[in-house]
Amino acid sequence: MLEDKLLVLKCRWGSTDAMCRIYLKYKDYLLTLAKGLLSEQAEAEDVVHDVFVSFARVVGQFHLTGSLSSYLATCVSNLARDKARARMRRTGAPAPVRPAVRSICDPQQRAIETEELTQLRQAMSQIPYEQREVVMLHLKGGMKFREIAKLQGLSVSTTYGRYRYGLDKLRSLLNSEGKK
């Protein structure tokens, strides 16, 4: 936390080194989050790219009031939502469900990926985006419901409701999968 505050402060004063360090520190975290929301690697990379370019534009006069990771996760979430909506408008369908084990995983990680996780990934892509967003931001992004509610412009109870609905839907999808 102190490191982040200092990095932001240095960015405000013009340190390119601090800017690079913020990117290197959070790139994988944000890419993971974006990919969880969008499924598509290329789209997720575009989101992270756009988030950092936007951040670079404003950081010189930026005041960090909370955690930097939550701020960046919020930016990723906003952009990912825009992309998901644009895709729905364009194709009328959510992102295609990819196999759970992607080529970027090494063989050892490939082995770790169980059938259950494969099912879970497929189930995640089937729940409504709004619910997936809350589930991902809470469980992956580590954000509090209050922070997610602020991001979504909703009450905390509505956000929490979406989380519960999301988990219920996941449970339902996984149970039906298990019965097959």
Place this chain on the structure above:
Amino acid sequence: MKAEQEIERSVAKHCATQKSCTRASSEMDKRVLSDALRVYREAPKSEPSLAGTNLRRIIMKSPLTKLAAAAVLVVAVALSFHFFAASTTTAYAIEQTIQASHSVRYLHVKSFMASIPNEPIECWVEFDLSGQIKNMRIIKPAWMDPADGETVIVWKDGEMEFWIKKKNFLFIQEDQEIAAQVLGMMEMLDPKHAAANIQQAQEEGDTQVEIDEPKNKAEPITITVTYQAEDGTPAQRAILFVDRATKLLDSIEAYQLRGGKYIHFSTAEFYDYDKPIDPKMFTLDDVPSDAMRVDQIAQEIGLPQGDLTDNEIAVEVVRQFFEALIAQDYAEAGRLFGGVPAERMQKRYGHIRFVRIVSLGEPVLNPATAELKVPYVVEIEENGVITKWKTKYSYVPVRQVHGQAGRWATTGAPLGI
């Protein structure tokens, strides 16, 4: 049937697995950094100088940063320049000063405003082996804040203590935001950064740098840095004096251009390079035992935010603060008021008989201090008559407690402390 917790565990496991699989490629790194840094270089920045609004805001937010900011003003003026490369052919190179400064562990600095030459702001700094600031002691002279008088501030391993002698008041705090600001500003005071910034400026090229090595070996090397305004005309100047033998900075003088002349504005002098500082300098052993002590590290301050919004928790803090006063629970009122001791609260508020809260209004954000000001109307009883309490302030300021994430407390009260 999968239980809810089991689903949560599965999702968390899924996240962990995916995280290990998702790595940004080198192509992505190259693309993002190239685009982001290009945009970043063109974007406006907040200059760390007195002229900058942001520094003024920082100064307002904390007595410590107010002090630290003042202490580094003289250097900040110099370092907010964008130095440029002058073609110098002298034997001395700035790199020598950077090299010499890197091994410095201890430093004593005095900053003078030219208009008040006899009352410097003094800092003693200890760096760790990696060159980061570890401990420091700062003495703020009385002229900076006549109401408080001279203040001693000690910053040690992330904790800071303020000793306001005149008010017999000791304040202990740990806050990362302020610490970051202080560290950032103190880095500017660090001679190795001063020299490194000049060297960087030589590479980038917007200002004029002249290095003079007098033939008389007894005289110091001088580096004169002249900042050019956007229209290319000279604007500010700093002169750095470098010791011939050690290549370390002796002092920096800052000048401002007024009426066509460079007017001496301030000076920073560097003493006792690497002379070990007595560890006692980084403690406040001489504080009287009867000093009012507000320790924001040893006790939990205010209320946890939970799922309340910022406005909701601000109102809740004020509501509970007044309820505590109504119940004459001065310990609780003090806990909600930044950790002020119960005796002090009783002394200040015990003579007032609070009856009830009439209303608490919608909070208003003070962007300069990040406080939410909560308007209030309360009733008190005086001589058997109930009236609305009239004070100088019609609101109570509330903000997040420094160093206690998720907790909120009042930072002021109608009668102060």
